[in-house]
Amino acid sequence: MNSGRDDHALSWDGDDDPTMDVGGPAPALPDGFTAVGRGSDDVGHINDDGTITPAGEPAPLGSAALVTLGVIGGIYALYVIGWIIGGVRLQDTANFLVSPVGYGAALWLAVAAPILWFVTAFVLTRAAKSWIRISALVAGLALMVPWPFILVGAVGTVA
Structure with missing residues (x-):
């Protein structure tokens, strides 16, 4: 039963085992830096709190962006009610x-x-910048x- 490893009592068991290789830290850059060239798609992003967002995942939204999205989402909800x-x-007028x-x-x-515009814009711009x-x-x-709703209102009449 030779597994290809040296199983002596005085060896560091598993030092040369390729299955134990965890690799180095993932390459990442902070805001303002852009990786270019070969392998640039594998470079992650360093967040403000020091955590690393892996490559291919969008960076988390900030507080201002979340509040802005909430306000815009609320306006879209009011648009649905207005329609x-x-x-x-x-x-009654349109039935003529x-x-x-x-x-x-x-x-x-x-x-x-x-609703469709909000969901589509939100999904299609998932990997894009917040702006x-x-x-x-x-x-x-x-x-x-x-x-x-704007022209007739909730209580107006069509003239």
Whole structure:
């Protein structure tokens, strides 16, 4: 039963065992430094608290970014409510022009649009910098405005 190791009583058992090799620390750089060249994809990131984020994983968001994402998420939730209220208010008027089935489908697509934009922008910018993610979400805020609610309001009438 020779395993390829020297099993003498005075040897350091396992010193040359390749299965015991843990390797050195993973290469990592702090903020402001960018690895270039061969092997740059394997370089991690050193966080402010000294922990190392492995390569390929996004750096954790800071407090300001989390608060900003929360505020933007709340505005998107208000947009969903605005699309529901504005769409229901216009339903009687819209039935003169569009079939009720078509209007119902369009209404629920309009209600789902802010949610879909938020989730899509959040997932697609997962590995990007925080300002890119926030820019994509702010662009959605400009595009997903619930115009029926703004123009008609919750108690207004269509003239």
